[in-house]
Amino acid sequence: MLALAGARCHLTGKLSASGRWALRFPARGRLKIIAVRRGSCTFTSGGRSGELRSGEAIAVNGAHPFVLRTDADVLPLDAETMTVPDHRIGTADEFSGIGGEVTVEAGGEALLVRALPPLMHISVAHPQASALDWLLRELDAEMGHDRPGHSFTRDQLAQLLLVQILRAYLARPNALPAGRLRILADPRLAPAARALHENPAHTWRLGELARLAAMSRTGFAARFRAVAGVPPLTYLTEWRMRIAAYELTHHDTSVGELSSRVGYTSESAFITAFKRAFGKTPLQHRRARPGPGPREGC
Structure with a gap:
């Protein structure tokens, strides 16, 4: 899912602060992560x-602005006016935090950002907290030293930070809105969802999926729709179309080969389904793909 969304977590900077302070971050429509290495604040x-x-860490999906502060009486500064990557408030390092922002490719918002709650808080009591603490220490070390390979290492650690945030919420399915992430977190439905993801070309039947979940057909269909937001076979069609869109954008697979790969015996049936999903034919989608360009900043 992360690959199909083209999700990349980029470090946006480091905040060192002391005394009484407050920062306001605007709603940018992107998933943003704030992790604390030392000290504390409120959000x-x-x-x-x-x-x-x-x-600990929080992740916000960009639907609302958010404020970090140590004192409710302090008027927040606009974080976007602090243009340098390493922000400093005060003279000491009572507080140290790391910021990251997740970019996605076209269509990735539906796969990832909208599948998450507006705000997620990973506390020290969470089972993923020890892995998160290790990542924060490594990120802190890489951001503080200009060692060989530091840029590459920071990018990989930032991506692992995103994975740990998602793992933390997959362990709490009721905290997730209806959608693909929540169905992967549902212990009853996850085996069927994984089977759909891993073998989208198979001609799946409702009874076959219900057996994987050890449920009746009726019970499985009702629970799947409640958790995923759509019926099982609609979910499968949407997943097939996401795979097809990714392949068309990133590879030169022929339309005929791709239609077979995602479970269509007829190329024309695949083209019809793709056009219904995206409003254009597979070849039109491929021609519209962006060319290589500079990496987007944060």
């Missing part, structure tokens, strides 16, 4: 608030 976003302590 507020979309009506939710809480304490963010050392070894």
Whole structure:
């Protein structure tokens, strides 16, 4: 799913602060991660608030602005006016935090960003906290030293930070909105969902999927729709189309070969399904793919 969304987590900077402070981050429509290496502060976003302590992280989906602060009486500074990557407030390092932002390719918002709640908080009590703490220490070390390979290493660690955030929420399915991530987190439905993902070309039947979930057909269909937001075979069609769109954008696979790869015995049936999903034919989608360009900044 991360690959199909083209999701990449990029480090946006480091914040060192002391004393009384507050920062306001705008709603940018992108998934943003703030992780604390040392110290603590409070966070507020979309009506939710809480304490963010050392070894913890929050991720916001960009639908609402959010504020980090140590004092409710301090007027927040606009974080976007702090143009340097390493922000500093005050003279000491009582607080140290790392920021990251997730970019996705066209269509990736539906696969990833909209499948997440507006705000996620990973606390020190969470089972993923120890892995998160290790990542934060490594990121802190890489951002503080100009060692060989530091840029490459930071990119990989940032991607692992995104994975740990997602793993934390897959362990709490009720915290996720209906969609692809929640169905992977559902212990009853996950075996069937994984089978659909791993073998989209198979001619799946409702009864076959229900057996994988050890449920009746009726019970499986009802639960799948409630958790995924769509019926099982609609979910399969959408997944096939996402795979096809990715292949058309990133590879030169022929339309005939691709139609077979995603489970269509007829090339014309595949073209019809693709046009229904994206409003254009597979070849039109391929011709519209962007050419190579500079890496997007953060």
